[in-house]
Amino acid sequence: MNRKIILFIILFPFILGLIFSGCKKEEETYKKVRLNVKETEENSPAAKPQKKPLRIAIAPVISPKESFNVYSDLIEYISKKVGRLPVFIQGSNYAEINNLVRYRHCDVAFVCDYAYLQGKKDFGMEILVVPQVNGKAKYQSYIIVPEKSTIKSFWELEGKSFAFADPLSSSGYLYPKYLLKKNGKTPETFFSKTIFTYGHDNSIEAVSQGLVDGAAVDSLVYDFMVANKKTYRVNAKIVHKSPFWASPPIVIHPAINPETRSMLKNVFLSMHEDKEGKLILRRLMIDRFVAQKDKAYDSIRKMANEIGY
Template identity: 30%
Template sequence: MHLLLQKIHKKTFLSLAVILAVFTLCCTVSESNRATSEQESLDSKDNKQKLKIGVLPTQSHTEQQRMIKPLDEYLEKALGRQVSFQIAKDYKEVVDWLVEEKVDMAYVGAVSYFEALERGAEVEPLVAPIDKYTGRPWYRAAIIVNKNSPIKTLQDLKGKRVAFVSKSSTSGYLMPLAALTKQGIKPEYDFTQVIFPGTHAKTEAMLEDGLVDAVATNIPSYIKRQKIGKLAPANSRVIWESAPVPHSPMLVSKKLPPELIKELKRAFLNTPAGMEDIVGTQAAGYTLVVASDYAPIEQLRIQLNLNSQGAK
């Protein structure tokens, strides 16, 4: 009887040991699978959440990074996802990013918006900043000269050195060119030198350094320059201002989920008061914009033969 009980206990112990081993193995596999699944989920979430935003270069890289930081932090909190801002080296690069779908959104000028469309980018305007000084989502292009310059009118620019921002700049080229053309002035023939520094800040600096006689820029950028102790009414003046120009749009890919686009609209419309716009505008928040808001700019490009068809 004693031997029988020992055999029974031994078999029971062996059975329990086997059951325990199988249970432990199952738990280990389950935990491993769950950990893998959770990691894959986190990786997928990170990839899905990261929002890439391209930005047109308008100021020095350091200054623009400073301006971007508050909006970056705000958007990450408002959207609950990672946001990555990328400052383009020039106007063309930010358009390239949109066309090649390397960014989900981009802050560009109106001209760059149409250049992107012509190259096949599937984008649409989302919002634009409200100018602090006009109270509207528009601003004015301008041509600035030194305070003591003999230049009084656009005609006086003939034979002078003039700096435009870029051929892709709305206020730094398109609008001034339209005004000059209307007066029969052709920069390539009538100016002794035409320069394209690439950003508003670099363009304005050329006037400060005496390298040119006049610069094409815009009023918001001119005001910003004054705030950092550079161009000021004491040493510079405006000889020409344009009609209202629709502000630079924040473009969004049409391929983004509709719900995310709605979240983005809500986030921009509720930006904290006093937040500086990321391209230099003294902004008073953002407002929704649509493609038709920029139709006048495209019509002007066609009139000046600057669209892709006219350029061929």
């Protein structure tokens, strides 16, 4: 693939102090822009002025640098198939990605399941497709601790430090909060200290380095990192798994052009039938993309309602 991907990173100052030292160098790697800056391709030799770029936003399930490394081929593939220049937009938290979709600053977004439900409620956000992994379009929350820790269950983390991923993350925040509420506890009273890492890989890294005693993370991210040992070092173990939920969706604005919606959906749904697409999916540990209905997320709705979200 030889077309250049235009990359936009939107970082809020207060986030920077929360990201671990290993992620601080990412500021130097990518250009920061404001949301009201117009995305143009004038400086790109591959630009086609007569066509709008395809702006794809990725929620910070993993840190900005890793998001680009992991998703760049997929973004370029999808853009090429619809005949538009790829623009990769990386936000700093889930709420920010929702706003990018809401105010039409992106065309497609990869979001968390609860972030989708919030977007659905706020402005009618719609599901385009979802990833299927190991034969199912489902995932879990893992509660993890350092590999050498003597902790064997979630409840043994009482009085310990704990990392959450994002306030809109089902696997990285809602689920552990739900577990605690069911037992008459809160994060504030149960843990000695909590932090938000704004990236599941950051949470895994925090546990692996012993910066916190435990964390709640996305099973898809954890399994991906464990399977790619040459790239990631995961010194952690799982002490609790949630029930399965519908996979985090790829979403669009409800007012997207119907032709664009249809074209994008067809590209995603047929990607596994294409040699190049199949290779990219294999690298991402995704079988294929499939259609999904809103009701598949009712269990997340119920969990959110029970904790007052």
